[in-house]
Amino acid sequence: MRAAVAGSSTAVQPSERDEIRDLLKRTAVALKQGDVPFALCGGYAAWMRGAPEPDHDADFLVPEAEADRAAKVLADAGLQVQDPPEDWLTKVVSGGSFVDVLWRTCGRPVETDLIERAEVLPVLSVHMPVLTATDIVVTKLMTLDEHYCDFARMLPVARALREQVDWAAVEEAVADNDFAVVFLQLLDRLGVVPKVSAA
Structure with a gap:
């Protein structure tokens, strides 16, 4: 099964x-x-x-x-x-x-x-x-917490949808979720998406 x-x-x-x-x-x-x-x-x-x-x-x-x-x-x-x-x-x-x-x-x-x-x-x-791609990413990122934080499942989604996503809107929507914020930082470090926030 x-x-x-x-x-x-x-x-x-x-x-x-x-x-x-x-x-x-x-x-x-x-x-x-x-x-x-x-x-x-x-x-x-x-x-x-x-x-x-x-x-x-x-x-x-x-x-x-x-x-x-x-x-x-x-x-x-x-x-x-x-x-x-x-x-x-x-x-x-x-x-x-x-x-x-x-x-x-x-x-x-x-x-x-x-x-x-x-x-x-x-x-x-x-x-x-x-x-929408943006809402898909937001809803997926908002499920991340200390009990479920599987970045490996999120990476292929982010890579596939990256050009369809409003990443500034994602960053704003998930700002209160530390796990989601760290994932966005990971995407930046891996070069998947550019850093959204101003330096």
């Missing part, structure tokens, strides 16, 4: 990747048909913008005010919906794969403006809103 924990070294098998992709599409179609505002985020959003395909589940954001309706829409579409102990997401499950539908990220409610900034892109033949 595929490990579903951050930082796992267990590679996803082709059949599991197909299962995740299929579940991603079915979740997006259900949310679209239910008129629930949403956006693809996380690793698969980064993949759509040029980063390596992730080896774990897919993630969507919905505004906190739409959380209950999103869960109902997904269940009404025939998808298997689970409510985990965490009170900030719903899981859509199929076999050994799952999609997370989150209405809070990094402890903050998902606001409508974040969804509205997303760009509609074709994802596996389904057109859906995908977070």
Whole structure:
């Protein structure tokens, strides 16, 4: 069975990747048909913008005010919906794969403006809103803390998206997260992106 924990070294098998992709599409179609505002985020959003395909589940954001309706829409579409102990997401499950539908990220409610900034892109033949490269990087960096600080997973994303990202906006958004600030300094030292702040 595929490990579903951050930082796992267990590679996803082709059949599991197909299962995740299929579940991603079915979740997006259900949310679209239910008129629930949403956006693809996380690793698969980064993949759509040029980063390596992730080896774990897919993630969507919905505004906190739409959380209950999103869960109902997904269940009404025939998808298997689970409510985990965490009170900030719903899981859509199929076999050994799952999609997370989150209405809070990094402890903050998902606001409508974040969804509205997303760009509609074709994802596996389904057109859906995908977070901007800047918002992808910000949301990923804001998850870094003393319990999870895996720069190795962030570097390929930063390298792939660097020309699409407003790095000044990223620096401002993550200024209160010391781990994210250090990662931006690492990107500067490695020459991935130029230093944003004035000397």
